[in-house]
Amino acid sequence: MSVVIATFYKFVRWSDFAEKQQSLLTYCQSVALKGTILLAEEGINGTIAGSRTAVDAVLAFLRTDDRLADLAHKESMASTMPFDRLKVRLKNEIVTLGMPEVNPGDRVGTYVSPQAWNALISDPEVVVVDTRNHYEVAIGSFKRALNPQTDSFRQFPAYVRDRLDPQRHKKVALFCTGGIRCEKASALLLQQGFEQVYHLKDGILKYLEEIPPEESLWQGECFVFDQRIAVQHGLEEGTYEMCRACGHPISDADKQSPQYQVGMSCPYCSDRE
Secondary structure, eight states, X not given: OOEEEEEEEEEOOOTTGGGGHHHHHHHHHHTTOEEEEEEETTEEEEEEEEOHHHHHHHHHHHTTSGGGTTOOEEEEEXXXXXXXXXXXXXXXXXXXXXXXXXXXXXXXXXEEOHHHHHHHHTOTXXXXXXXXXXXXXXXXXXXXXXXXXXXXXXXXXXXXXXXOOTTTOOEEEEEOSSSHHHHHHHHHHHHTTOSEEEEETTHHHXXXXXXXXXXXXXXXXXXXXXXXXXXXXXXXXXXXXXXXXXXXXXXXXXXXXXXXXXXXXXXXXXXXX
């Protein structure tokens, strides 16, 4: 039986978020759902997996809260369960930038649909920035996209400070896996004085779902934070595996390297002590 995977997030101010944890955990357990849901004062962020009935039930349960009534989600399918367990966690931020004063609930950049994205990033006046981490960028990204070479999203503000200039970079287009990081990044850039800031609505996953391969400007595969490791156009499961020693995605070519030892090392961690 196929497994339904749903991803969702929403920036919403709710001071009672901690009170939601136990009831949400209990409900998810009652329908045999797995995955991770993060709750913070700034909102909710989750990826869940289970049967069609289970996923629909949990989404409906979340939407009974008036503040989440319009919670949007994206779906894909997998042949096996991509999570080992269920986690409902309380966090300081649903996506950790380390700057609580940056609030997407106040102001964000201009959303750009997948259908309009190609034209935007093909404009030579637009600076295209991948807001994901270096190991994600390594297996796929958009043409012309700049790689900030970050290890975590916390490092992105420093990249903006050191490498981007609102006086020189008049138009900036941001993207990420599901839309949450680039939405928060767009709020950061607006706060820093950038005027024309755009971000890909619903992220790379929605682009790969809706844009045919022959029209796509995406190159490679898209890293995902579950046991599928990566997906391709149409959200089909990708070809990458994960190094059990360091967690870096590895390709078939990586596994041919003399530095690769199953469960022990790969070309990305073999020189670590």
